[in-house]
Amino acid sequence: MVALEDLKQEAKNVLEGGTVKYIIGYKKPAVGFMAVPAFFHKPEDLDALVWDPTCVHNLVLFLKDEKKKKLGQKEPDERPVGIVVKGCDSRAVNVLLQENYIDRENVYILGVSCGKTGMVDLKKVRKYFKGKIISQIDFNENESFTVTTTEGKVEVPAADIFAVRCTECITASPVIHDVLLGGDSVRTPENPFGSLEEMESKSQGQKWDFWQEQLTKCIRCYACRSICPMCYCDECVVDTINFAVYPDTPAEEKAQKIKWVEKSPTTSENFIYHMVRAIHLAGRCVDCAECERACPMDIPLRFLNKKLEKESKKLFDYDVGYDTEIPSLISSFRDEDPEDFIR
């Protein structure tokens, strides 16, 4: 288990010493108990740093902003950014490294281990504690959480309130880090793709009914895209305007921009969006499940990415976010790749 004081100390050391320009971590919200992302610029701010099972966000996302900001600066501060990173998040760092989106020197990784449990799922917590006011959730040494409500503290088995992805997680401690707190946590889940099985066993018609209902709910707020550390393209097929437009881009080129997807949140357009999103994340998604958590409409987006993770493993023996030296899934092939589906 990570001792919060140790984490704070490590963070203070590098911020005070000027090793990093600032630190991306978590703090408590003004109201409620789910931690929120926080940016620490001064060592004394770090008193507010927290680490608990509500630190769900994948902070690697903010390295996109950092990169974009730096690109716009004439003389950017070249020191790395300090970042608190969980097991799943660390694999996102690796994917960004693998894709040469960031350099290793850009980040100082404060790795934290989830130990025996993982992150809570807010929806499950709300269901479990119907209407009770929660002030704090803490890790325990065993497979449980301690939840503090106005009525006192209770110990809750992790399985009752934690995120499905955490039950299928193999490396619950960072695979890349500058300091590691809380030690290694390698697990052997019985069935790392178990959550997909029910869906896979359905008939085509049932599957379609399910996804039609789910994806028709989508309001195309694009929170799923915006929250994803991997969605960093300057230009996305779903946007109405092409960001690769510069003052000298000729009018013909602008006029000829193909509209692949309409802005209307109708079933067909939502499907294009979500299929493109899923495919674009094949071999890149690290299953932090932030898209699903961010979705205001309660759409089980994780299924789509998890399915492709499973197939990448099954068909191409590809693991995401462990090796930064190998070529990415889509830009590589093996002679023995399956082709029994090809006529």
Added chain:
Amino acid sequence: MTEEFEPKIVAFLCKWCSSAGSDLAGVSRMEYPSNVIPIQVLCSGSVSPLYILSAFNKGADGVLVSGCHPGDCHYIKGNYYSRRRIALLKELLNFIGLEPERFKMSWVSAAEGTKYTEVIKEFVDELKPLGAQTKLRRNG
């Protein structure tokens, strides 16, 4: 009398092989169904999953991607990349409930006019019983 359903197939054909193969079938006056809307591409490796999704969105009942046989790609590796990408898209579309028969890939060389006609005939036969593709088609 109800007319028999004629599926609309959008076929992305590699310029160096399958597209030439389809030409060969044409000039050799081989008979095959006229359900195909061919789109010539530079290489099967240039077919983005977005093209395929877009074809379904615009009303295709079936989509075919056809390229050079392994080892024969004009750009050496395009068809290998394509093979991977298409395998993933196939799994994904299957997972969301599209009939797997609606989406096909084939290797057809410039000399295989006969194979091209067979691929199309088979595809049409498989698509007919499924009826029109309405799932991914633009609605509303």
Added chain:
Amino acid sequence: MEKILTKKALPQWLIKLNAYQIYAPVKKENHWSYEALDKPESIRLDHLNTIQSPKMIIFPQREVFFEFHNAEGNTLVMKEPASESSATVIFGVRPCDAAGVTHQDKVFDGHFKDLYYWKRRNQTILVGLACNTPPSPHCFCLSVGGSPHSTAGFDILMTELEDSYYVESFSKKGDTLISLAGDIFSTPKENDKKDKEKAHSDSEKKLKRHIKDLETVPPKLKDMFDSPLWEEESLSCIQCGICTYLCPTCHCFDINDEKDSSSPLSGKRVRTWDNCQFPDFTMHSSGHNPRPDRASRLRQRIMHKFNYFVTNYKAYQCTGCGRCIDKCPVGIDIIEVLEKVRDYGK
């Protein structure tokens, strides 16, 4: 008109309203949402805040203005879609959401009347439910000029009592709804009235969140366009569209032609919601973007709601529903931002 309706009789009332399209909150796996109610007996009015407000019904996210196609002789034919809207009753509307409708009314009225909006709006009857307990932990209606029992925008407001509803009608449309099932309503007694008033005053005490001295914020905002506060407060904003799409008052839209075919030309002209938090919202075709970053977009959201709207319509463009706080994936809290504005430089 003031009446009493027993809880048991509620479905009977709905049955009598079968000439109307009825929407009501429906419980889903993890949330509530407004849906067309097909079985009156399934109505439940113990709903928490629905994810989307009734804005989605009165001002839907997508609306077809007309269809077009190129006919023979190269003439463009345009056709309005068959009118789908019929008289609609929305049940169980929360006071903040009704206030949201009144704000939208202001925007779509005035100099340019939005015909499409008013066609729906005029056919919509809002039947509200006072919030005896706040339906969201982030409710703060009292701070923005509303209240858990505000009647603004309602044709009817119901207040839950022990085993009945206290039903008050404020409009002809509301009176009609009651008269359609006249016999199942009774006349309130003196103690019913007292119970209702008690429920109302108790409900105000149950609100957990407030912003003090909000009235000092609009004048202050006028001088804060270039404040560094926006950058600080928006650091974690991911620029999704959640806070604005879900807001009952946000009303920005976009109009596009959706082509079905290029030759012969055919398609539809469609209005969809648009969103000031999206980077492409203000993107010019030259490539220049006058709101280039997160800070300027958060500023716009706050400025529009608490400065420009106040100037134009003498009201905050926020009804305190708490949706943007509850659903923001990174915990940006509009109350906190407003408090920072209020205390800025102090």
